[in-house]
Amino acid sequence: MSPAARVVSLVPSLTEAVAVTAPGLLVGATDWCSHPSDLDVVRIGGTKNPDVAAVIALRPDLVIANEEENRAPDLAELRAAGIEVLVTEVRTVDQAFGELDRVLRACGIPGRPRWLDEAEEAWAAVDASGPPLTAVVPIWRRPWMVLGRDTFAGDLLARLGVRQVYAAHPERYPRVPLDELRTAGADLVVLPDEPYRFTRDDGPEAFPGTAAALVSGRHLTWYGPSLAEAPQVLARELRAAHR
Incomplete structure (x- = not known):
């Protein structure tokens, strides 16, 4: 080429x-x-x-x-x-x-480019040795869709010590009824602001009693210069939700 x-x-x-x-x-x-x-x-x-x-x-x-x-x-x-x-x-x-x-x-x-070296260094330095969290990670509602197997965002979260409940699902982005999501036993629901724009008023209310982390979709799903700051940004957002 x-x-x-x-x-x-x-x-x-x-x-x-x-x-x-x-x-x-x-x-x-x-x-x-x-x-x-x-x-x-x-x-x-x-x-x-x-x-x-x-x-x-x-x-x-x-x-x-x-x-x-x-x-x-x-x-x-x-x-x-x-x-x-x-x-x-x-x-x-x-x-x-x-x-x-x-x-x-x-x-x-x-x-x-320097940003690519910085991104690799940032992810190599991640320490996920603490107690693991389990999470449901919706990417859409109406209907509800979540991260399943074999996804970039799922691997990224796993490196931060967050295991998604549907990581072994046969589909990559399964549709799952809300009642099932609510009873999946997750410590946390992770709600990105893209592709669906979850907000404080549109997302957390669907999961009463479960901590909700509103996170940057760009840092969760984009693979580019944002990778350099993604570990720090996402760790901060996840910690703020699960205190």
Whole structure:
């Protein structure tokens, strides 16, 4: 793969990773790519419903995507138009570091950015030797959906000493009735502010008697520069809920 001069990102995490490392390389990103806040590129729709024609019109050398966040038919259409598409798979923290390296190399970025070294150092220093917590981790309501097996966010929480109740579920994001979630025996319910925007008034009230941690979805689910501060931010938010 030749180094790319024009890149379109279909993944918010990867958008931030490329934008802070090589400003000016990105020419397009999704409507959900909110970091960095001053990103000035063409917006090409959502991660699940990108305007494929708009992407093609930008004449990118490379489109970066993710097997979970983006739809295979959209990526196939881009490839059919002669565009190089790099598809990442990120289901663990270690895998995130490897895929970030691969993406940045494919973009022709020389060397290794300092933020990536800092992120690896931050996670290597995590001490999860205290008593483990069990948690239910909703990502949506109406219907209720939670983290199941084999997810990046689940691996990240496990490294912080939080075991999710549905980690062995056959589905990665199972739908579970609220009554079952309430009686799952969790010490904690972890409520991120994305993809569903859980707030103090919309989420904790569904779990009376269970401590609720409202956490940063960007630090829980994004794999990019936010990984460097994620251990500290999430540990603080989890501790505040389970005192």
